[in-house]
Amino acid sequence: MNFTRWSARLPGTPRRAAARADRSSVPAARGEYAQHPDPDALASEDEFTPALDDLSVREILGHLPALVALVYGPEHRIAYVNDAYAAAFGPRPTGATAAEALPELDELGLLPLMDQVLRSGKPRTVKSRRVQSKPGEGSYTVTCTPYEASDTTGVLIFAADVTDHAEAAERLRTSERRHRETAVTLQRSLLPQELEQPDDLRIAATYQPGGTDAAVGGDWYDVITLGAGRTALVIGDVMGRGVRAAAVMGQLRTAVRAYARLDLPPHEVLQLLDGLASEIDASQIATCIYAVHDPTEGRLVYASAGHLPLLIRDEDGSIRKAEDHTGPPLGTGGWMHTSGEIALPEGSTAVLYTDGLVERRSEDIDEGVDALERALSGATGTPQTICDRLMRSLNITAEHDDDVAVLVVQHPSRKGATAELFHNAALDLLGGVEAAPRARAFASGVLASWRFSSELHDLGVLAASELVANSLQHGTPPMRLRLRRTDRRLIIEVTDGDDHLPRRRHAEPADEAGRGISIIATIASSWGSRRTPGGGKAVWCEFALPH
Numbered sequence: 309m310n311f312t313r314w315s316a317r318l319p320g321t322p323r324r325a326a327a328r329a330d331r332s333s334v335p336a337a338r339g340e341y342a343q344h345p346d347p348d349a350l351a352s353e354d355e356f357t358p359a360l361d362d363l364s365v366r367e368i369l370g371h372l373p374a375l376v377a378l379v380y381g382p383e384h385r386i387a388y389v390n391d392a393y394a395a396a397f398g399p400r401p402t403g404a405t406a407a408e409a410l411p412e413l414d415e416l417g418l419l420p421l422m423d424q425v426l427r428s429g430k431p432r433t434v435k436s437r438r439v440q441s442k443p444g445e446g447s448y449t450v451t452c453t454p455y456e457a458s459d460t461t462g463v464l465i466f467a468a469d470v471t472d473h474a475e476a477a478e479r480l481r482t483s484e485r486r487h488r489e490t491a492v493t494l495q496r497s498l499l500p501q502e503l504e505q506p507d508d509l510r511i512a513a514t515y516q517p518g519g520t521d522a523a524v525g526g527d528w529y530d531v532i533t534l535g536a537g538r539t540a541l542v543i544g545d546v547m548g549r550g551v552r553a554a555a556v557m558g559q560l561r562t563a564v565r566a567y568a569r570l571d572l573p574p575h576e577v578l579q580l581l582d583g584l585a586s587e588i589d590a591s592q593i594a595t596c597i598y599a600v601h602d603p604t605e606g607r608l609v610y611a612s613a614g615h616l617p618l619l620i621r622d623e624d625g626s627i628r629k630a631e632d633h634t635g636p637p638l639g640t641g642g643w644m645h646t647s648g649e650i651a652l653p654e655g656s657t658a659v660l661y662t663d664g665l666v667e668r669r670s671e672d673i674d675e676g677v678d679a680l681e682r683a684l685s686g687a688t689g690t691p692q693t694i695c696d697r698l699m700r701s702l703n704i705t706a707e708h709d710d711d712v713a714v715l716v717v718q719h720p721s722r723k724g725a726t727a728e729l730f731h732n733a734a735l736d737l738l739g740g741v742e743a744a745p746r747a748r749a750f751a752s753g754v755l756a757s758w759r760f761s762s763e764l765h766d767l768g769v770l771a772a773s774e775l776v777a778n779s780l781q782h783g784t785p786p787m788r789l790r791l792r793r794t795d796r797r798l799i800i801e802v803t804d805g806d807d808h809l810p811r812r813r814h815a816e817p818a819d820e821a822g823r824g825i826s827i828i829a830t831i832a833s834s835w836g837s838r839r840t841p842g843g844g845k846a847v848w849c850e851f852a853l854p855h
Contacts, residue, residue, distance in 0.1 A: 374466055377389045425463050429454050450468075506531075506533055509603075511717050513715045514712075515711070534568060540564075574611035575646050581638050617630050619681060620650060621656060629681070659716055736788050771832060809837045
């Protein structure tokens with residue numbers, strides 16, 4: 309093909325005649341036409357403007373800063389490359405096939421595209437493809453346009469060097485990726501590395517950050533043993549994104565653990581968290597559920613700050629939802645939270661989760677909760693198995709657009725030999741001089757029936773005696789002594805009607821009182837006290853059982 313014969317021509321009326329005809333049909337205006345009312349005058353001016361037919365296509369393409377190549381025929385033989393193309397990739401011999409003489413096109417993946425352009429007669433564009441080999445190393449956006457000239461067809465290849473833009477975009481992507489990796493690392497480091505496993509519960513949790521296009525959020529969960537067999541369960545979600553949300557989450561989680569040690573009712577813990585969240589960052593809010601499991605009562609006492617309801621699956625597969633006692637999210641202030649109760653009997657499973665598990669942009673969130681209920685009703689097995697099944701059932705993949713945290717709490721049904729490791733015994737005390745000896749006799753008989761060693765038996769009787777004596781001296785009726793055995797520990801607890809919590813103090817040699825709590829702290833593995841609903845208190849101690 310002779311490229312000198314290939315040029316752009318406009319069919320039809322000659323340019324000057326067409327211009328004259330077009331302009332003569334337009335009325336004169338106050339602008340430029342008002343200055344040249346005579347169409348012949350306009351036409352005469354056109355004689356100084358070169359017609360497109362008079363321009364050399366080779367000269368135009370040769371001066372373009374973009375890379376231009378012209379190929380013809382089904383084998384894409386080279387007809388022309390401009391100076392910019394030759395400067396980038398080196399000169400190319402005319403007549404050679406693109407497969408042989410234009411290896412950069414093959415590296416850009418353009419040869420199949422050029423075949424497609426020839427067949428379809430439609431232009432195609434590929435964006436920011438990279439050439440690794442030299443010369444010409446860099447990124448290019450290329451448009452392939454079909455043409456017809458004389459008796460042949462071909463493809464005009466127009467490539468723009470976008471290396472600087474591609475490198476800037478890659479730097480931005482790298483920065484975003486590092487920011488996300490930092491947030492994910494921070495998030496995971498702030499979550500429990502290993503969940504505490506209470507005696508009476510089996511617990512598993514899972515956390516999955518959002519996909520690569522989603523910023524990491526502030527989802528978190530925690531399990532906190534409170535003593536006397538009680539366990540606090542927490543799940544929450546900071547509404548922000550990125551490192552800041554993860555940092556706020558870490559502060560809230562730390563605060564929850566500190567407040568939990570005070571053994572406060574759930575609504576009081578949320579009340580404290582609400583004030584703290586406002587101080588940490590007034591622009592970010594968080595939702596949270598704080599629940600406490602008491603194995604003796606077989607229930608969860610909980611409070612919610614704007615969080616989705618926890619679900620309970622009973623042993624028969626029926627689902628119950630805790631909907632009441634939900635206040636606004638943490639950080640909004642001005643709300644008095646309240647606590648509610650829901651039964652968690654043996655054989656049941658509780659699920660706490662964040663909105664990423666059930667919220668979809670195309671659906672109402674209640675539909676997501678309904679889908680979770682259906683998935684949970686058929687979920688059996690270990691807590692980790694249930695976690696995995698719920699994630700699969702709700703279609704949570706690595707590309708999910710939000711963080712997801714799930715906490716599964718199972719109160720197993722114990723039978724046979726396992727059940728023999730768990731016992732409860734309680735004695736109501738009316739006060740008076742006979743209360744202490746009755747308590748000692750009761751504790752001695754119970755501990756003997758549980759076949760403890762003589763040393764542990766004696767320590768348990770001593771602890772029961774001191775706790776009852778403390779309650780008789782400083783408390784008010786009604787009083788109750790409760791003993792509980794698990795597979796790991798012996799728990800002794802005394803409740804009474806006075807809400808004044810005892811504290812350990814140093815007793816002087818002449819003091820007749822003040823040594824009971826010190827004795828308890830010395831002989832027991834741990835001890836503590838808490839206020840109970842209705843205005844009373846409970847004082848307890850634990851003894852670790854030998855393995």
